[in-house]
C-alpha cells in the first residue's frame with residue numbers, strides 16, 4: 001500500500017476538463033489507409049480526461065475486486081521480442097508471420113509485462129499493459145468513469161490546436177527537443193532510446209495545453225468505439241457494432257518509416273479481447 005500510495009499520489013484522479021465545443025477530427029493528409037479521413041467538424045459536450053491508467057491504479061482495482069484480466073485467463077499475451085529475456089525466449093515456439101517481432105509469451109500479463117521472470121515493481125507509475133478492451137472497460141466502470149469515444153480521445157489529444165499532426169504542433173522535435181516516447185534507430189532491431197525510454201514511460205515530456213501527458217506515443221490507448229473507416233457527416237454518431245475496437249495514439253514502438261501513428265488523427269484496431277506490451281488506456 002505504501003508503494004502504491006507513493007506511486008499514485010501525484011496522479012490518481014487528476015482529471016482535466018475538456019470544454020464543450022467543436023473541433024476538427026481526422027485529417028485529409030492520407031498518411032495511412034486507416035480511415036483518418038475525411039476531416040470533419042465534431043461538437044462534443046464537456047468531459048474529463050485523465051492520464052494513462054497506471055500499474056498502481058490497476059493494482060488498486062484488482063485488490064478491490066479480484067479482477068482477472070483476459071491475458072491472465074488466456075495465460076499468454078504478446079510481447080515485443082527485443083524486451084524478452086533469453087530464458088523466456090528459449091521457451092517460445094510460435095511467431096506471428098506478418099509481424100515477427102511480436103511473440104506470444106506464456107505468463108505475460110499486467111504483473112509480468114515481459115513474461116514470468118519480469119515484474120512491475122519499478123514501474124508502478126507506468127501505464128498498465130496487457131489489458132484488453134474488456135479489462136479497460138471494467139477498470140473504468142469500477143472507478144465510476146468510462147472509456148472515451150474516439151472523438152473525445154482525439155479532441156483531448158489535440159488540446160485546443162486545430163489541424164496539427166501532434167498535440168504540440170507540426171514539428172516532431174521543436175528546438176531539437178523530444179516531445180514523445182517513440183522508437184529511435186532501426187525497427188525492430190533496437191530502440192536507441194534517445195528520447196530517454198526503451199519501452200514505456202510514466203507521465204513524461206511536456207503535457208499538451210490541457211495538461212494531458214503522452215496521448216501520442218508511449219502506449220496505444222483503447223477507446224470505446226467500434227472501428228470503421230466510413231465516417232458519417234455527423235461524427236458523433238458512432239458505429240453500433242463491429243468486430244474490432246479503435247485504439248489511438250501509437251506507442252513507444254512507432255517509427256516514422258514503419259508506423260507513422262504517433263499523431264492525433266492516427267488510429268488502428270484490435271479485437272476487444274486482445275492485449276500486448278504496448279497497449280493501455282485512459283478513462
Ligand SMILES: *[C@@H]1O[C@H](CO)[C@@H](O)[C@H](O)[C@H]1NC(C)=O
Pocket residue numbers: 118119120121
Ligand atoms: C523484479 O524484477 C527485478 C529486475 O527487474 C528484480 O531485481 C526483482 O527481484 C524482481 N522482484 C520480484 C518481487 O520478483
